[in-house]
Amino acid sequence: MNSANNHPLLEVKDLGVTFTDEKGSLQALIQIDFSIAREQFVCVVGPSGSGKSTLIRVLAGLLKPTSGEVSLDGIPVTEPRPGVGIVFQKANLMPWRSVLRNITLPLEINHIDPEEAASRARDLIDLVGLSGFEDWLPHDLSGGMQQRVAIARSLIRDPDLLLLDEPFGALDALTREKMGTELLRVWRARKKTVIMITHDISEAVFLADRVLAISPQPGNLRLDLTIPLKRPRAEEDRFSPEFVDLTHQLRQAIK
Amino acid sequence: MKSWVESVRRIGFLLLSVVVGLILWQLFTTFSEIPSFIFPKPIEVWTKLITVIENGSLFYHTLVTLQEVIVGLALGLTAAIITGFLLAKSRLVERVLSPYIVASQSIPIVAIAPLLVIWLGPGILSKILTSALIVFFPVLVNTIVGLRSVPCELYDLMRSLQASTWQRIIKLEIPAAMPVFLGGLRIGATLAVIGAVVGEFVGADKGLGFLVNVGRGLYDTALVFVAVFTLVLLALGLYGSVVYLEKHLLSWQKRNGD
Numbered sequence: 001m002n003s004a005n006n007h008p009l010l011e012v013k014d015l016g017v018t019f020t021d022e023k024g025s026l027q028a029l030i031q032i033d034f035s036i037a038r039e040q041f042v043c044v045v046g047p048s049g050s051g052k053s054t055l056i057r058v059l060a061g062l063l064k065p066t067s068g069e070v071s072l073d074g075i076p077v078t079e080p081r082p083g084v085g086i087v088f089q090k091a092n093l094m095p096w097r098s099v100l101r102n103i104t105l106p107l108e109i110n111h112i113d114p115e116e117a118a119s120r121a122r123d124l125i126d127l128v129g130l131s132g133f134e135d136w137l138p139h140d141l142s143g144g145m146q147q148r149v150a151i152a153r154s155l156i157r158d159p160d161l162l163l164l165d166e167p168f169g170a171l172d173a174l175t176r177e178k179m180g181t182e183l184l185r186v187w188r189a190r191k192k193t194v195i196m197i198t199h200d201i202s203e204a205v206f207l208a209d210r211v212l213a214i215s216p217q218p219g220n221l222r223l224d225l226t227i228p229l230k231r232p233r234a235e236e237d238r239f240s241p242e243f244v245d246l247t248h249q250l251r252q253a254i255k
Numbered sequence: 256m257k258s259w260v261e262s263v264r265r266i267g268f269l270l271l272s273v274v275v276g277l278i279l280w281q282l283f284t285t286f287s288e289i290p291s292f293i294f295p296k297p298i299e300v301w302t303k304l305i306t307v308i309e310n311g312s313l314f315y316h317t318l319v320t321l322q323e324v325i326v327g328l329a330l331g332l333t334a335a336i337i338t339g340f341l342l343a344k345s346r347l348v349e350r351v352l353s354p355y356i357v358a359s360q361s362i363p364i365v366a367i368a369p370l371l372v373i374w375l376g377p378g379i380l381s382k383i384l385t386s387a388l389i390v391f392f393p394v395l396v397n398t399i400v401g402l403r404s405v406p407c408e409l410y411d412l413m414r415s416l417q418a419s420t421w422q423r424i425i426k427l428e429i430p431a432a433m434p435v436f437l438g439g440l441r442i443g444a445t446l447a448v449i450g451a452v453v454g455e456f457v458g459a460d461k462g463l464g465f466l467v468n469v470g471r472g473l474y475d476t477a478l479v480f481v482a483v484f485t486l487v488l489l490a491l492g493l494y495g496s497v498v499y500l501e502k503h504l505l506s507w508q509k510r511n512g513d
Contacts, residue, residue, distance in 0.1 A: 060415055080415045092408045096430045096507040105426070109418045137507055 007074060008035035009161060009193050010059070015068035017054050027218035028054045032068070034212060034224060038160070041187060041194045043204035044212045046254055051219030052197045053089070056165045059195065060086050072161065085154030085192075087164040091146035093138040093153075099125065100134040103153045110157070117156075124152040127186060144175045151183070155190060164196040168203075176200075177235065180207055184233070205229075205246045206238060213253040223253035295477040300484075303477035312466075317485055320463040323379055323451040324489065327386025328444060335391045335443075339398025356395070364389050364450060368457040382454030382462065389450035390443040397439025401432030434508060437501045444493040448486060463489075 015032040018025050028051040036042055046052050057063035059070055061080040070077040072084070093102045100121050107117035125131055128148040138146055147167055154162060164183075168176045180203055187194055198204050204211045205227055213223040227246060229237060237243055277297050284296040291299055307313035338356075342349045368385045375381040405428055413423045455464025463482045470478030 062411055062414060080417055082417065084415070086412075086415045088408060088411070090408055092406075092412050094409065094427070094430070096433075106416050108426070109416050109422055 009038045009073060010195070011035040011069075011071045011074075012059075013069045013071075015055075015058065015070065016066050017051065017058060017063070018066045029058075029065075030218040030220050032214075032219070032221050034221060036193060036195065038193050039191050041184075041207060041209045042196070042212060043208035043210075044195065044197050044214060045199065045201050045204045045250060046214035046219065047199065047216050050214045050216040050254070052199075052214060053165055055214070055219065056086075056163050056195070056197050060084060060163050082157065083160045085157065085159035085162045087147070087150050087154045087162070087167045089166045089169055091138070091143070091150040093146055093149055095138050098135045098137060099130060099141070099149050102138065102149055103156055106153060106157050120156060121152070124155055127155075127189060128152045129182065143171050144179055147171070147179065148182070151186065155186070155192075158190075160193060162192045162194045164194065166197050166199065169199070176203065181235070183207065184231075188232075201247050201250045202238060202243075205243060205250070206233060211246075211250060213250050215254050223250060225249060225253075292474040292476050295480060299477045300480045303475075304481050307478070307481060313481065313485065316461055316463050316466045316482075317489070319379065319461045320448075320451055320455070320486070321489065323382040323386055323454070323462065324447045324493070327383045327450055328390055328447040328493075330383060331387035331390030331443065331447065332394055332440070334387065335394035335439075336398055338391075339395045340402065342395070343399045343402035356392070359388075360392050364453055365457075368453050371454065372458045377458045377460065381457075382451045382459065385454035386447045386450035389446045389453075393442040393446065394436075394439040397435050397442075398432065401435030401439075402428060404435060405431040434505055437497065437504065441494065441497045441501075444497050445490045448490040448493065452486060 012032055012034050015029060016027070017029040018027050020026075032055065044052055044055065054063065058065050059077070061077045061084070064078065072081060075081075094105070097105065100118060103121040103124060104114070104117040107120065108114075122134070125134060128151055130145060130148055130152070133141065133145065138149070141149070150167070154164075167183075168179045171179060183196075184207060196204075196207065208227050211223075211225045211227060212221060213225065214220065215222045225246065229240075229242065229246075281297050284291070284294055295303075304313070338352070342352060364385060367388065368381070371381040371384050375384065409427055409431065410423075413427050418426065451462070452464035452467075455462040456468060459465045463486050466482040467479050470476065470482060
């Protein structure tokens with residue numbers, strides 16, 4: 001344990017993003033401030049157009065903010081950094097690579113020995129429940145399975161921070177709930193700091209230690225809510241009065 | 256097992272269509288009274304074929320043309336891939352170069368070929384260049400379209416993984432652009448043969464195009480037929496190689512209708 005562990009892993013200070021083109025400018029995010037401790041599971045909720053995806057792109061270093069600063073482990077984020085895993089809205093798999101080779105891609109880029117990479121990928125394939133599908137091609141998998149591959153790929157470099165941008169947005173409700181439970185299982189097994197974007201309030205409350213609610217146009221932080229529900233959580237918890245009250249508070253905040 | 260039966264069946268159909276074609280050809284030449292210097296009988300073409308194989312001239316001329324085609328194709332491909340890459344990556348280069356490229360396409364290759372012979376002489380080099388020129392455009396267009404079709408989400412992925420430019424090209428752009436690129440190569444491979452023959456027509460003392468010219472001059476129509484058939488085989492062979500390449504490189508693609 002070193003002193004760095006006492007600091008938050010991620011700090012966002014006075015963040016603002018404005019998109020400008022010939023037609024004018026659009027304020028996507030304004031004055032966003034928050035910090036996230038290690039091993040926390042944080043969900044960001046907000047309606048469409050509230051700049052949630054913009055936020056995650058900034059956190060990932062894929063987009064430079066117009067104002068303010070994001071720092072990871074005390075170092076400002078200006079470009080994509082090691083130690084961060086990303087799961088996008090779409091699975092974004094390479095259709096010409098097998099499940100196994102999609103998952104080893106990040107290690108290939110780091111020039112890690114293929115044998116070693118494959119064995120690490122196999123562990124993750126087990127973890128996300130895709131054993132037996134190593135040699136399948138993405139277009140032969142269902143949407144849920146493709147996202148599992150994407151999750152395994154995001155974990156293979158053993159990142160400190162996992163960013164998920166509405167990863168289950170394209171899945172049907174039942175698969176979605178199942179994937180949420182699976183994600184919690186993976187999170188418990190690998191103890192990462194997770195920031196997940198979603199527009200589904202109940203999903204956010206079910207998964208997170210803490211939920212940030214963002215209002216639309218311009219996206220602004222309205223509520224920073226700690227979720228006191230005990231873990232492990234079960235599907236039935238979604239019907240408890242406490243759960244309903246929490247979702248209600250969030251709904252009010254972003255209305 | 257199933258694919259084995261399938262390929263036997265395919266070859267069977269091919270043979271059938273060749274045999275039917277030969278029979279129709281024989282019947283046509285027998286019953287119409289067209290003289291053989293205008294339309295030779297299959298047997299005359301066959302005899303001519305044996306003659307030119309035995310005296311080695313068919314082999315010699317085919318080798319010359321094949322050489323022109325292969326080198327021309329390689330040259331045209333290389334130029335098209337490099338230019339295509341630059342054009343796909345830079346709007347500025349595209350704006351500067353595209354008027355020339357489009358204009359060059361409005362000039363028929365038969366009009367450029369004499370110029371090339373004047374500049375480069377009647378040797379093999381002018382044929383290589385006509386071949387390369389005709390290959391260039393379709394491959395260029397498909398290289399650009401292929402590169403532009405790479406999904407931008409995958410660029411984000413590669414960026415987020417801190418991939419180097421080289422890794423992005425090797426691991427993302429080349430495989431993603433490959434299907435469209437190979438479509439261009441298919442067209443380019445057959446055009447390469449046409450380019451070489453056009454060059455030979457304009458001025459040459461060897462090659463299959465030259466052989467066609469000789470046959471025409473001597474009213475040796477059977478010789479023309481032999482040369483033309485050889486050219487067809489050459490083009491088919493090249494086309495087949497590209498299809499073979501596609502099968503291996505694109506085995507990941509979902510095949511429709513299979």
